[in-house]
Amino acid sequence: MEIRDGMKILLMGNPNVGKSVVFNRLTGARVVTANYAGTTVEYTKGTMLYGDSHLEIIDVPGTYSLDPTCKAEEVAVDMLSSGDLIINVADATNLERNLHFTMELMRQGKPMILVLNLWDEARHKGIHIDVDALEKLLRIPVVTTVAVTAEGIKKLISRLPEAVVPLPSGGQQANGDLWQEVGRIIKQVQRITHRHHTWLERLEDISIKPRTGLPLALVVIFITFMVIRFIGENLIGYVFDPFFENLYRPFIYHTVSYAFPSGTIHDLLLGTTPDFIESLGLLTTGIYVPIAMVLPYIFSFYLVLGFVEDFGYLPRFAILMDTFMHKLGLHGFAIMPMILGLGCNVPGAMATRVLESRREKFIAGTLMAIAVPCMAQTAMIIGLVGRHGLVYVAIIYGNLAVLAIVIGSLMNALIPGYSPEIFLEIPSYHLPHFGTLMKKLWMRIRGFLAEAIPLVLIGVLLVNILFLTGIIDMFARLSAPVVVKVMGLPKEAVSSLIIGFLRKDVAVGMLDPLNLTIKQLIIACTVLSIYFPCIATFAVLIKELGVKAMLKASLIMVGTAVVVGGLLNLLLPNFH
Amino acid sequence: MTLVELGSGKRARVTAFNGGPNMIKRLADLGLLKGKTIEKISNNPFRGPVVVRIDQVELAIGYRMAGRITVEPV
Structure with a gap:
């Protein structure tokens, strides 16, 4: 889609996937980020310069589904209708659950682009994701990022015009089907290799x-x-x-x-x-x-x-x-x-x-x-x-x-x-x-x-x-x-x-x-x-x-x- | 058996949820679905929360809710 001046771009996704870090990268603004769900409880607006155009970027509180169960999630769902484009930020280390939300978003008829954040983390955990295959299956652009180090952010910006309204695919009507569909996609694009536990993971267990x-x-x-x-x-x-x-x-x-x-x-x-x-x-x-x-x-x-x-x-x-x-x-x-x-x-x-x-x-x-x-x-x-x-x-x-x-x-x-x-x-x-x-x-x-x-x-x-x-x-x-x-x-x-x-x-x-x-x-x-x-x-x-x-x-x-x-x-x- | 009764460090498959659609939806939102294999990490004393690993994620589940999740050890 064409990127116009004054466009509203929503950053949406599950809690604690790094939306606010991406937001800070895109806008140069600074909002508080932390490694747990619910750090952002209210949406934050910022401006990003894209060529000569000023784009309004909105950091939306994380939500697990579009059927809200708490106040922060309600804020997220209310924002949805006002957006012109959605950047769906997903946690690459937890693709299955994140993709479920992606598929829910894809039914909203808004141009979308998918960001697989924490890409380095996924590699460390032995998670391999075939990005090209995922892109073909979802028919929206998929970009990988490590937002804290800005890796992939330029790529994300350059691919914004490729954002498209997802085409409805067959068989994704009822909710149960959605999880099955996610399962089918995961089988085709994700491979997990076994590796040894790191000291951080041992510390996780101890604590x-x-x-x-x-x-x-x-x-x-x-x-x-x-x-x-x-x-x-x-x-x-x-x-x-x-x-x-x-x-x-x-x-x-x-x-x-x-x-x-x-x-x-x-x-x-x-x-x-x-x-x-x-x-x-x-x-x-x-x-x-x-x-x-x-x-x-x-x-x-x-x-x-x-x-x-x-x-x-x-x-x-x-x-x-x-x-x-x-x-x-x-x-x-x-x-x-x-x-x-x-x-x-x-x-x-x-x-x-x-x-x-x-x-x-x-x-x-x-x-x-x-x-x-x-x-x-x-x-x-x-x-x-x-x-x-x-x-x-x-x-x-x-x-x-x-x-x-x-x-x-x-x-x-x-x-x-x-x-x-x-x-x-x-x-x-x-x-x-x-x-x-x-x-x-x-x-x-x-x-x-x-x-x-x-x-x-x-x-x-x-x-x-x-x-x-x-x-x-x-x-x-x-x-x-x-x-x-x-x-x-x-x-x-x-x-x-x-x-x-x-x-x-x-x-x-x-x-x-x-x-x-x-x-x-x-x-x-x-x-x-x-x-x-x-x-x-x-x-x-x-x-x-x-x-x-x-x-x-x-x-x-x-x-x-x-x-x-x-x-x-x-x-x-x-x-x- | 329920998730509460499952021993720490044991793996099990989720077979049933003894709760309303609301609870089932909340669990599903975080990736806890029927048929999933989980690993129990810990039990907290005095009816504290149960911690499980599912796929790559760890979840803390309140004692009562965990007691309404039926699992089958694998």
Whole structure:
């Protein structure tokens, strides 16, 4: 078919076949990719330049069939009618099942081209596919690719004009026949030769069998935390702190003092104390907190997460956690939103979409908002609480873990319905591709910078306005009965709770000048995590759960915060 | 016997599904069809999921669903 300007090209196929990697290659855009099903939950649009024509490329969430069974699949099927051309991406290592979807797509009357991705992987696994024969049988162009290294992408682009509307062939009416037809094709084009197991495959077995997999999971979690902390701490200690103290501080103090020797603007920009965290100036706290305290941990967390994601470990972890997660009314795969939430609650909330029922989404979204602190908050907690001893950081996270179990069990018992069972494809292990890892890391860091810094600055500005206008005092008096009497915090802690609606990192930072006891710090940090998600997460959760459900979730959060704050105040000893 | 009862490391042929069209469709979507030969990889304790290999793919199947899949050891 002729390639025209403004054409809509859909990338479609089974989950985890590499559609998003192909998308990134075609458009130069960057969307997050990972080695498990359901990374893309919403379609992404990008533009590809083809000669002088701008083509709209749409990365459609993966789907196993055109008869959708979950929200991400519905998105895929809804997109279908709007496309002018379909690039069907298939996993060459699993041709039979992928071809079934191809045959379903072929009945839609759209021009198509088939991409056999993971071609190198198929070769390694001893899978031989006769591409010419497949092309003749299907009567649509077939291209082989290794999208992570860009192999075959040029060929795919050059063959786009050959895309044709598939001709209906005889005998493919009922669904049962379709599988038989796929079987016939497979017999003609695919040959599998025996070969020895690789070490990656042995590792796959070790990590999925519970007897070896569970101890291994503990080791993986331990190493993951140690690596994240090691990188984060050293980046701060050797790079960011020296830079901010030795270069940034003299520079901004000189510049600002030169322009505004004193007065409101001077105080607004630099704050009133020299401490970067306590000063609450736009250029001091507003820059230091997101860049020097949070960014190093964002970097180390997403570096490690990216590796674990692309390696293919997470679905195996999800399966090992399945039995436990059922106690909380979820199944194992619901661990994904929680793990993503540890980085940032926003992608975590979006990932709840892979869960099948509204009940699961509600439980998972609420649990994440209550008990999963994002990396920005964690970095601040490690920075401020950790200097009194890591055991206090451990107490905060221990509180949240226990809370997750209690609240999850309660929701499971009280909310009608049951949790669906896990049913999921486990990806093969891949050694991550370095370039892809770095791109993904950069994308996530850029996302953090673009979203966090403006909100942090607004937060700091807001604090100043609230203080100057005396509004904070009003709130402090109003909430004193709860904050002071029940939780045992000073009434000034209210300002931190207010800013926590915007950014949790600034909120934790605002506890610093209050000279809290360790017990109060633990209570405040725990309550800050529980009482409400930040505004960005809140917006996504409203979209995913609906206003009514989110109202209920919010009540659970606020109620839990008060109860937990009070209980900790009663039960925790006074640490010295 | 059912997939739950099949021993780990054993191979078997899928003979029947004791479930509605919805379940059968979900299983088929991931390539689990009547007549297919599967290899059981593991059982998770406390009624956890069953892991099987089918063709080149590993699937995790919830305990209840696995209990409704009848297989014949080969």
